[in-house]
Amino acid sequence: MKLQLQIKMNEALYLRNPEGSELGKNIIKHGIQLIYKYGFEVFTFKKLAEDIGTTEAGIYRYFENKHKFLVYLTSWYWGWVEYQIGFHTNNLKDPAVKLKRVIKLLASSIEDDEQTSYVNESLLHQIVISEGSKAYLTRQVNEDNKQHFFKPYKDLCATIGNIILECSPKYKYPKSLATTIIEMAHFQNFFMYHLPSLTDFGKSKEETEVIAFLNDLVFSSLKKIK
Amino acid sequence: MKLQLQIKMNEALYLRNPEGSELGKNIIKHGIQLIYKYGFEVFTFKKLAEDIGTTEAGIYRYFENKHKFLVYLTSWYWGWVEYQIGFHTNNLKDPAVKLKRVIKLLASSIEDDEQTSYVNESLLHQIVISEGSKAYLTRQVNEDNKQHFFKPYKDLCATIGNIILECSPKYKYPKSLATTIIEMAHFQNFFMYHLPSLTDFGKSKEETEVIAFLNDLVFSSLKKIK
DNA sequence: TTTTAAATAATAGTAATACTATTATAAATA
DNA sequence: TATTTATAATAGTATTACTATTATTTAAAA
DSSP: OOOOOOOOOOGGGOSSOGGGSHHHHHHHHHHHHHHHHHOTTTOOHHHHHHHHTSOHHHHHTTOSOHHHHHHHHHHHHHHHHHHHHHHHHTTOOOHHHHHHHHHHHHHSOOOOOTTOTTOOHHHHHHHHHHHGGGGTSSTTHHHHHHTTTTHHHHHHHHHHHHHHHHHOTTOSOHHHHHHHHHHHHHHHHHHHHHSGGGSSOTTTOOHHHHHHHHHHHHHHHHHTTO | OOOOOOOOOOGGGOSSOGGGSHHHHHHHHHHHHHHHHHOTTTOOHHHHHHHHTSOHHHHHTTOSOHHHHHHHHHHHHHHHHHHHHHHHHTTOOOHHHHHHHHHHHHHSOOOOOTTOTTOOHHHHHHHHHHHGGGGTSSTTHHHHHHTTTTHHHHHHHHHHHHHHHHHOTTOSOHHHHHHHHHHHHHHHHHHHHHSGGGSSOTTTOOHHHHHHHHHHHHHHHHHTTO
């Protein structure tokens, strides 16, 4: 029997828990596939309904709108990343080694995780790179934030910030450096593939180079005050 | 008589040059105001037409669609920033002083520039912070890029990358560090105001702190190999 | 000057999107 | 068995993002 990994989700993100029914799981599974295929702007609940073989109203029973669906997916992703970080840094003593591990996890593409049957993490990772910031770059950020929609992202930022402080207790910008790592792991990847002249890895297109850049950036800041 | 500053724009971004008529200038002026007011998603050409006192088709004679209008505005902004950087670093010899000046320019809010009558740079700066990345985080990036829509952003990145190399000729990631500065100057500002716990400046909300963080980040990377 | 053509503007449409409201059907409980 | 309750399907609507057609003005040619 397989172990099922469950990410705890904010209930205000959905009308009906998609993890509680076959249709719900299909919405997530095919939703990820279609956003990956079309991009978030061109993706619609109608296309999703047709893809699954249900009606538009069927989707609306689970998610109030497209935006909340995106926030749901990105939240799930950040929760999953947090879990991965916990798992992969569990036995590590040296905080610098831990931090390097975190950077690698954030900047590497991902194999589909068998523990989560209806979520393709590999596609979701790509979606978060291209669409993730659209979850908060909206006019409703403040209201969404009041409902704690961005808690998983904040938790991750806090976790990474704490590892940074373990490395250099006197460093003054742990949280800002954490968001810099998170966002740049994704942006440099996006630029590398789509606007290569904005990076120094346009030729090789190697994730390892993004990782090297981030390591250099982060440990230059931390080493001098260690 | 006033000097008029003109930013050279990619002609593929518009159907008819908006700088060449009163209606065109009004589209830019009121477009900036309305995107600032509503956010890009809620902003429509119909609202813009009503605001100006023309018809929807009137706008479509100038811009093919909303997306190209956003790309136009962000291009204009990056061109203007490039001009500002040239202007403010003109007489500076020391590249480190130059780079500090650039960081300050990117991370500071802006006063409206009198040289450009129909563009409110202060509002446009806020728009680029919240909406700027939506110009390239789309499914059409590759085609848009082929038409050189992102040249002003790339030019700016190259300019900053060169200043970085002046500081430290052996630094390996000048372009990636440049995009990190540009993006983080904006993201840290957005987070500071909307998701403050993602930064270390949530309490004070001081732009000077963002600047200090970026200076620390950049010069830590550069100093050690100077 | 008159005619003609080219450019510009206004009007009226349309397909698609993002929903909502209503009605129908099935399952669970009294 | 009757009756809530939950779920699903159908049909609708306002708005969006455009396009096509017609009208008007301006400019150039005859």
